[in-house]
Structure formats: C-alpha cells, structure tokens
Amino acid sequence: MTKVIMSDFQSLGLTGRILTSLTKAGYTAPTPIQEQAIPLVIQGRDIVGLAQTGTGKTLAFAAPILDRLSRNASPAPVRGTRVLVLAPTRELAGQIATSFGTYGAGLNLRVVMVCGGAKIGGQIRQLERGAHILVATPGRLIDLMEQRAVSLDKVETLILDEADQMLDLGFIHALRAIAKNVPSKRQTLFFSATMPKAVESLAATFLRNPAEVSVAPPATTAGRIEQRVCFVEQPEKASLLIEKIRDPELRSAIVFTRTKHGADGVVKRLAKADIDSVAIHGNKSQSQREKALEAFKAGRVPILVATDIAARGIHVDALTHVINYDLPDVPEQFVHRIGRTARAGNSGVAISFCSRDERPTLRAIEKLTGLKLAPNGVSLPDEPLRKPGKPQGNRSGNGGGRGGARSGGGYQGQSSGSQSGGSHSGRPHRKGPPGGGANASGQNSQRSSNGAARPRRFKERADA
Structure with a gap:
C-alpha cells in the first residue's frame, strides 16, 4: 500500500484556481484518502482507493484530474471526452458531475452527464460539442455508443466510482463493452468503500500495476x-x-x-x-x-x-x-x-x-x-x-x-x-x-381514494 502524508491541499501540488474553488466550497484540509490518492493520481498511477463512505473519495479523484486538465488545456474532443467517469446510479452520477463543476469553477472545462431516465436527444446534442469530463451510467452510455453519438477513443482517464457495484454481474458486460472502446494506454481509477474478493480479482483485469490506497479496513463503518x-x-x-x-x-x-x-x-x-x-x-x-x-x-x-x-x-x-x-x-x-x-x-x-x-x-x-x-x-x-x-x-x-x-x-x-x-x-x-x-x-403517480400513491410496475434498467 502506498501512503503519502500531506498537511494541506496546497502541499499536494494542486493549481491555484482549484485551491481557490476548494476554499470557497469550505474545504480546508484533506482527508486521509485525499492525502494518499491525490499525489498518485497526479503522477498518472492506476489506483484502487478504499475508504469509508463520507470520507471524500470524489474529491480525491476529481481535484487531481481537474488539475491535469487545466495544466494541459485543449478543446473538448468533438463527440468525445478526455475523462470518463462511470457510476452505477443516476443520483451518484449527478452528484459527481456537480462536484466536478464545484471543484473546477473558473477552469472553463466542460462537464457533461448522461444517464438513463432522461431523454436521449438532449444528451446527444450536448455531446456534439464534446466534453472534457463525461459522467455516465453504463446503460445510457452503451445506448449513445450504439447511436454513434459518442466516441471514447480520446479517453485519457477511466474512473469507476463505487467500483464494487460497477464490477458486479449487473454491470460487468456493459463495462467490458465500454472498456473495449477506451484506449488501452490510459489511467484507471477504482474507488469504493467495499471490495469483495471476487470483485477484487476481476478489477485486476482492468488495471496496470495499481497502487492500493486504503485508509481503513474494507467494509468498515464510520465510528461516529x-x-x-x-x-x-x-x-x-x-x-x-x-x-x-x-x-x-x-x-x-x-x-x-x-x-x-x-x-x-x-x-x-x-x-x-x-x-x-x-x-x-x-x-x-x-x-x-x-x-x-x-x-x-x-x-x-x-x-x-x-x-x-x-x-x-x-x-x-x-x-x-x-x-x-x-x-x-x-x-x-x-x-x-x-x-x-x-x-x-x-x-x-x-x-x-x-x-x-x-x-x-x-x-x-x-x-x-x-x-x-x-x-x-x-x-x-x-x-x-x-x-x-x-x-x-x-x-x-x-x-x-x-x-x-x-x-x-x-x-x-x-x-x-x-x-x-x-x-x-x-x-x-x-x-x-x-x-x-x-x-x-413532484411525483405524478395515480392516487387512490385515501391519497396514497399506487405503485407502478415495469422493468427497471440495470443503471437505475
């Protein structure tokens, strides 16, 4: 396990604009997962990051990725992206996209989110301009790839948030299809709070000599x-x-x-x-x-x-x-x-x-x-x-x-x-x-006479 101790965000080597955005957002000192992961991400290492929920894993990968993009400025690739972040649910994808926007305020980087449950036409139009960072759920990304609305040949970094669930049987086929379209020469980052043994062995097929960053035993819960x-x-x-x-x-x-x-x-x-x-x-x-x-x-x-x-x-x-x-x-x-x-x-x-x-x-x-x-x-x-x-x-x-x-x-x-x-x-x-x-x-489900919502039943997508 690689361990790096830093006293504050400035000592991690992040750029001034990102430091300013973090300060405005109320971040004053890095958490242990951030102390250890950020320097490794900046170095370009593949990482498996394990930490309890609520310890700042999103910032641990988002801040150094934004730092790299700002140092190597270039236009967003048309119908493509430089960074691909995959998440298992719409809610998590939305939160990740919001975090990138917060940490990267003022950097003039384009963040696009695509997920199931929303009209695909609007997402296709967003992707026409390209993205520096694309946050997606696997099912919708596959849909967009099949319609040739997005290309992944310019991806420099692939990130799996909640990697244990992404590598589960419900997503693994979509993930393999996506990985085939991403350049083999890339940086890959896996972050999660849990990593079962079966999933851990599968993760190794996507990573190259990864550094393991673990700040607490996997599957432990917050002491508070x-x-x-x-x-x-x-x-x-x-x-x-x-x-x-x-x-x-x-x-x-x-x-x-x-x-x-x-x-x-x-x-x-x-x-x-x-x-x-x-x-x-x-x-x-x-x-x-x-x-x-x-x-x-x-x-x-x-x-x-x-x-x-x-x-x-x-x-x-x-x-x-x-x-x-x-x-x-x-x-x-x-x-x-x-x-x-x-x-x-x-x-x-x-x-x-x-x-x-x-x-x-x-x-x-x-x-x-x-x-x-x-x-x-x-x-x-x-x-x-x-x-x-x-x-x-x-x-x-x-x-x-x-x-x-x-x-x-x-x-x-x-x-x-x-x-x-x-x-x-x-x-x-x-x-x-x-x-x-x-x-x-804002739910529009039909109401019964006593005011309670009647459950609607239809098949749920894998990337719900």
Whole structure:
C-alpha cells in the first residue's frame, strides 16, 4: 500500500484556481484518502482507493484530474471526452458531475452527464460539442455508443466510482463493452468503500500495476455512527417505524426497503399516520427522482423511503438517521446505506429492523463489518423473537400502535465503540394534507381514494 502524508491541499501540488474553488466550497484540509490518492493520481498511477463512505473519495479523484486538465488545456474532443467517469446510479452520477463543476469553477472545462431516465436527444446534442469530463451510467452510455453519438477513443482517464457495484454481474458486460472502446494506454481509477474478493480479482483485469490506497479496513463503518438493532416481527415493522420517526431526536431519515413495491407501501403507511415522506426507486422517472431528492434535501419532506439505489451517491447535510426497514440482501450494501449519515465529521444513528428470517443476514453483516450489532444475550440466528405484547397507552384494536411495535422490537442493541449522535431539538414537520410528501416530490403517480400513491410496475434498467 502506498501512503503519502500531506498537511494541506496546497502541499499536494494542486493549481491555484482549484485551491481557490476548494476554499470557497469550505474545504480546508484533506482527508486521509485525499492525502494518499491525490499525489498518485497526479503522477498518472492506476489506483484502487478504499475508504469509508463520507470520507471524500470524489474529491480525491476529481481535484487531481481537474488539475491535469487545466495544466494541459485543449478543446473538448468533438463527440468525445478526455475523462470518463462511470457510476452505477443516476443520483451518484449527478452528484459527481456537480462536484466536478464545484471543484473546477473558473477552469472553463466542460462537464457533461448522461444517464438513463432522461431523454436521449438532449444528451446527444450536448455531446456534439464534446466534453472534457463525461459522467455516465453504463446503460445510457452503451445506448449513445450504439447511436454513434459518442466516441471514447480520446479517453485519457477511466474512473469507476463505487467500483464494487460497477464490477458486479449487473454491470460487468456493459463495462467490458465500454472498456473495449477506451484506449488501452490510459489511467484507471477504482474507488469504493467495499471490495469483495471476487470483485477484487476481476478489477485486476482492468488495471496496470495499481497502487492500493486504503485508509481503513474494507467494509468498515464510520465510528461516529451509533448502531441500533430492533428485533421485530415483520408485520410490526410499520408500527415500529412510525414510533421511531416520532422520536424527537430524529430530524430527517432515509428509510431503506428491499423492494420498490415495499418502498411505496411504507409511504402509504406513513401517509395514514400523517407523516410526510416520499419514495425513490427504479420505477420512478428521472424527473420524479430529482424532485423527490430536492424536496428531501431542502427539508420540505423529512423522510425519504428508498431502495438501494439511494445507498450510494446521496449526500444530505446533517442527516440524523438511517433506518434499515429491511436488511439488504448483500451485506456490503449495509455499509453504503448507513454511510448516508455521519458524513463530513457529523455524527448519526443507524437503526436496523431485523425479523426472524433476516437474522442470518444480520449475522453476515456482523462478520463483514466486524461490528457486534446484536445486543449481549441474543443468539443469532436461532434465538426466538419476543412475541408482540398487548398495546399500551390509549390505543386499542389490533396492536398496530406503539405498544405493539415496542413489544415486537423488544431487544435493542448498540455496537461497542459507537458514539451517540446525541439528542436534537426540534422535530421534522410531519403533518400536512394526505400525500403531501408525494406532492412535494413532484411525483405524478395515480392516487387512490385515501391519497396514497399506487405503485407502478415495469422493468427497471440495470443503471437505475
């Protein structure tokens, strides 16, 4: 592993304009991944960069790339690009493109983003002028290549962000097709928070003598995240979620579900409890997803319900909580999910709901991350769940209120060494007209008589 220690951005050798842009954006000192990666990128080395989510990996590759482009100024190649950045989701691609624009302000470099879910005609027109930096999702880039709207023969640097997911089976065929059209003499950069062994061996086929930059063991989580686990029967999850959201310490939260239909169902249940929320997943159009994220980031909607497309590339300042309504099928996704909180030096809370059939998954997550998530005295995966008790308080009926949820999730645990995010004053604005969260997001799905959005079902693209 190559390690380079620098005290500040200026000592990394970046140009004055980039330093000015970083200062204006509030960056004063490099993080460990930036200290180690930036000099190597400037040298032209291939890199595998591994670091926890929220530690500044985008800046670690964007700043030195911008530095090189500004030092070797030339027009953007017509229908081509000098730098190609591939990302697995539209949201991450958008955030990367925005970051390049922020760090490269005043450099007169053209940044273009192309992704699925948007009209391809406008993207073709953008590419006619060429790009210095092209940020793309693989499926849409393949579409543009097939229409001869873009050429990759001028690519000097190929970057895979969230490389583990890019090298997964869902993208590997598209990635190989893209790599065949990129010059073999190039710089290749892989960045991710996790790198499973199977993916690591595959990555070697795209890299030449890479330097490994690792600032923490792969798949570790930020120490500022307080981990909590609630063992709960599956039918009681919705009631428990409502209880957690009504906790005064929760200001904003991303709630992760396993499926698109499940995300829509959670939004319906929250709407009935007068809690504003909005869902994003692969069945939403690009404009719906953008409007939903904008409403959430602006604080107009306090709860975002999402599938794993939101586990990477979404940065929200001061996000207090991440709630795993369903545990992810792939343990590595747990790291990316909870990494949406405790970013940029902040603290946060990650709450995971675990039903009986999810206990083996929880055990796999513990093994991967090295965290002890289950509280002492709870055996995995065979310990029986505590059965729901009688509703408490003034609620009556089927036990769907707070009492039933609390009984279903009777065990709660905190990982050793975790730091509490503390309590917060103020509560997110919950009440509003039925379906207010969906309206705020700009979603146009058909409404049912009770105001909840009906889930739309159609095939999701690989680069959702």
